[in-house]
Amino acid sequence: MSESEATSHPAFQAILSRRTAHTFRSEPVPEDCMVRGLDAANHAPCHRLTFPWRFLRVGARTRSALAEVAVAIKAAKQPLTGEDVRKVAAKILDPPELLVACQVRVADPFQSREDYAACSCAIQNLCISLAGDGVASKWSTGGLTRDPRAWRILGVDPGLLDVVGFVWVGYADVPGPIARPPLDAVVATLP
Numbered sequence: 254m255s256e257s258e259a260t261s262h263p264a265f266q267a268i269l270s271r272r273t274a275h276t277f278r279s280e281p282v283p284e285d286c287m288v289r290g291l292d293a294a295n296h297a298p299c300h301r302l303t304f305p306w307r308f309l310r311v312g313a314r315t316r317s318a319l320a321e322v323a324v325a326i327k328a329a330k331q332p333l334t335g336e337d338v339r340k341v342a343a344k345i346l347d348p349p350e351l352l353v354a355c356q357v358r359v360a361d362p363f364q365s366r367e368d369y370a371a372c373s374c375a376i377q378n379l380c381i382s383l384a385g386d387g388v389a390s391k392w393s394t395g396g397l398t399r400d401p402r403a404w405r406i407l408g409v410d411p412g413l414l415d416v417v418g419f420v421w422v423g424y425a426d427v428p429g430p431i432a433r434p435p436l437d438a439v440v441a442t443l444p
């Protein structure tokens with residue numbers, strides 16, 4: 254199977270330019286890019302029109318509290334110097350935008366699986382829309398996203414919502430290419 258030649262296709266270009274960034278500049282992201290990204294997320298497909306995604310936009314005061322939890326998580330694993338503490342906190346405080354993507358909890362395991370798929374589509378739509386605007390992102394499921402102290406700070410009731418991931422957003426340098434499997438390795442064509 255030949256690789257796509259539609260390299261000038263705008264959606265394809267945005268998909269290719271979406272890469273996980275790890276360090277963000279402090280330069281603010283224009284509000285229209287954020288709103289467009291969230292609108293793109295809200296246009297994700299969802300089976301039975303459950304619209305299971307919820308996004309929190311996390312401001313500076315809330316992030317300061319999250320940074321303390323991030324430091325506590327790290328300190329429980331290893332002794333930290335003052336510089337370590339500063340670095341861990343900076344990861345939470347420095348990116349210009351933090352979104353928390355949540356999934357509305359439901360009792361039925363099949364619907365929950367379908368809703369998780371839909372939330373993942375929503376996050377990807379968000380990140381692709383941002384990439385189309387030249388804005389980088391990082392979808393994270395690190396320890397902070399799974400810590401009940403962080404949920405409390407965010408006002409996430411674990412009986413009602415699951416945190417699907419944090420999405421860090423900002424301007425960043427594009428990371429180098431990563432090796433991906435060729436299409437032939439991941440696509441089978443049946444007669």
Ligand SMILES: Cc1cc2nc3c(=O)[nH]c(=O)nc-3n(C[C@H](O)[C@H](O)[C@H](O)COP(=O)(O)O)c2cc1C
Nearest residue numbers: 271272273274275391392393394395396418428431
């Ligand atoms: C569900 C999910 C969780 C992720 N969690 C993390 C994470 O906790 N930390 C991280 O550095 N990257 C995380 N990533 C980003 C992946 O590491 C990244 O997508 C992968 O390395 C491929 O790079 P790319 O996004 O630039 O194509 C996550 C991605 C997904 C889809």
